[in-house]
Amino acid sequence: MSRTGSVVGYQRSKWAKVLGQFLAYAIVIPGAIFMAMPFVWLVLSSFKTLEEIVLFPPTFWPRRPTLDNFRQVIEMIPFGRYYMNSIITAVAPTIVSVITCSMAGMGFAKYKFRGRNVIFWVILATMMVPFPATIVPLYVMVSKMGLVNTRLGLIIVGLSSASGIFMMRQFVMGIPDELLDAARIDGASELRIFNQIVVPLCKPAIATQTLFSFTGHWGAYIWPLIVINSDELRTLPLAIPYFSGQYLSYQNLISAASLMAILPVLILFLFTQRYFVKGITLTGMKS
Amino acid sequence: MSRREAGKYRLYKFQRTIAPYGFILPGTVFYLMVTIIPMFTGFWMSFRNWNIIRPTHPFVGLANYDMILHDPVFWQSLKNTLVYTVGVVPLQMGLALLVALLLNTEIRGKAFFRLLYYLPVVTPLSIAAVIWQWIYHPQVGLLNAALRTFGVPGQNWLGDPKLAMLSVIIVAVWAGLGYRMVIFLAALQGIPDTYYEAAMIDGASRFALFKYITLPLLKPTTMYVLITSMIGSFQVFGLVNVLTGGGPLDATNVLVKYIHRRAFGDLQFGKAAAMSFILFGIILIFTVLQWKFLGREVSYD
Numbered sequence: 001m002s003r004t005g006s007v008v009g010y011q012r013s014k015w016a017k018v019l020g021q022f023l024a025y026a027i028v029i030p031g032a033i034f035m036a037m038p039f040v041w042l043v044l045s046s047f048k049t050l051e052e053i054v055l056f057p058p059t060f061w062p063r064r065p066t067l068d069n070f071r072q073v074i075e076m077i078p079f080g081r082y083y084m085n086s087i088i089t090a091v092a093p094t095i096v097s098v099i100t101c102s103m104a105g106m107g108f109a110k111y112k113f114r115g116r117n118v119i120f121w122v123i124l125a126t127m128m129v130p131f132p133a134t135i136v137p138l139y140v141m142v143s144k145m146g147l148v149n150t151r152l153g154l155i156i157v158g159l160s161s162a163s164g165i166f167m168m169r170q171f172v173m174g175i176p177d178e179l180l181d182a183a184r185i186d187g188a189s190e191l192r193i194f195n196q197i198v199v200p201l202c203k204p205a206i207a208t209q210t211l212f213s214f215t216g217h218w219g220a221y222i223w224p225l226i227v228i229n230s231d232e233l234r235t236l237p238l239a240i241p242y243f244s245g246q247y248l249s250y251q252n253l254i255s256a257a258s259l260m261a262i263l264p265v266l267i268l269f270l271f272t273q274r275y276f277v278k279g280i281t282l283t284g285m286k287s
Numbered sequence: 288m289s290r291r292e293a294g295k296y297r298l299y300k301f302q303r304t305i306a307p308y309g310f311i312l313p314g315t316v317f318y319l320m321v322t323i324i325p326m327f328t329g330f331w332m333s334f335r336n337w338n339i340i341r342p343t344h345p346f347v348g349l350a351n352y353d354m355i356l357h358d359p360v361f362w363q364s365l366k367n368t369l370v371y372t373v374g375v376v377p378l379q380m381g382l383a384l385l386v387a388l389l390l391n392t393e394i395r396g397k398a399f400f401r402l403l404y405y406l407p408v409v410t411p412l413s414i415a416a417v418i419w420q421w422i423y424h425p426q427v428g429l430l431n432a433a434l435r436t437f438g439v440p441g442q443n444w445l446g447d448p449k450l451a452m453l454s455v456i457i458v459a460v461w462a463g464l465g466y467r468m469v470i471f472l473a474a475l476q477g478i479p480d481t482y483y484e485a486a487m488i489d490g491a492s493r494f495a496l497f498k499y500i501t502l503p504l505l506k507p508t509t510m511y512v513l514i515t516s517m518i519g520s521f522q523v524f525g526l527v528n529v530l531t532g533g534g535p536l537d538a539t540n541v542l543v544k545y546i547h548r549r550a551f552g553d554l555q556f557g558k559a560a561a562m563s564f565i566l567f568g569i570i571l572i573f574t575v576l577q578w579k580f581l582g583r584e585v586s587y588d
Contacts, residue, residue, distance in 0.1 A: 036403045039410075129326055136332065137328035240414050
């Protein structure tokens, strides 16, 4: 019984199998090329000189690869500062929300208490509320708190998430109660049970949640666009379109900057990907 | 029970009662603070002439809603939003399911393919939009260069009102396919092999396996993906804002873009809030209809 093929052992003629495989590749490969092409071009362009970028018709492979674009980006715009802004405004809410969501997941999954269902359903119901329905008053609220154009104002909306709570709850529900009870008999406190039993068993879900959260905050556009109005606090997703608008013809620089901006999420994805599909499977997205 | 034991038990009882609240408190408070409170204030704002500079916010009843319903740009942006949704959601879901099915078979290099399909998801949308702006560029863009080698004349993809929405849709499908593929993959891996084995013993064809096992068991996932995709595409903003800014000639002016313009461009917060609630109502109706007509969940056991 293999986990990979859903129709393992199904008796088909050899030719049908070869044909099936061929058809699969015929769909998957062009699709993959379409998906990857913008990146390939981005990466290649970031090594091209400006003379080559403005050539008509455009070249595909860089004729004289150079690293100069990366140096120029860092010198031309305060790239380091934007990077730092992005890191702070993505890492802080990611850490906090992973903690708050897994705690809430534990609370909703493993205890019976007054108001549990009501609170849970209110949280789920608000997932349907579109962000624009809350963004205007949220802005007013944040501005009354004096947090417009501050990092805290940026971070404050991401300290917890409904989908995160939902996902962690689904996952924690899968951990057998007997395990927790055994620890209780041994005299472990509830917090200790959470820290030493639930969290280690939740690694795939936590990895998935970390990736989703970080990706979301790293790429956040609408909220930072509204809350941040000084250049000082701008994050990469705001800085690069702005940069691109100013230096529209310097596509070599824009490519280098974009590539550097994508890199952290890519690295995190590579680190978390082995947990990734597993995390979603176990969180019971299907129920 | 000795006194010490009784004390211990009381402590245990106390812990069990208080612990759940302790666990859910931070997450729930943070979350509700930034959703529930703004939701109610927003509703309140939508009946007022709300301007952030003026201290008083006079009550205007349904005037904001009335004005919006008589605003041709609102109807245009609603139509654009629907066109975008109808264009993106089925295409993205269909392709995501197809790719997930194929990458769930014994195909070689599937880990690599999964990575390629997931790549766009990790790209911040605004940066993806910048890349695509360049790909679509009428002179130096990759797309027109590729088309010219096949003898097809170049197009002004984002500048032509007839093509702009199509161009935006292509980018949106590209950007969101990988995420949906991963969810479908996870669901496919969750279907027990025993179901297929049993059916195969009964001599079911490959197509029958797909139709009577895979599809029905995928239904809850499909519903989840359908509803969240639809809610997401009704709220599209970042992509459009960077790619076209809503232009040319309002051809890609979607609702959230228009809300953003009303609020932070014209500072008409009351009108923007009212428009948000109209959008909320539309999403709610669509979601409820989908539950009603497609929603019957399938049990796994």
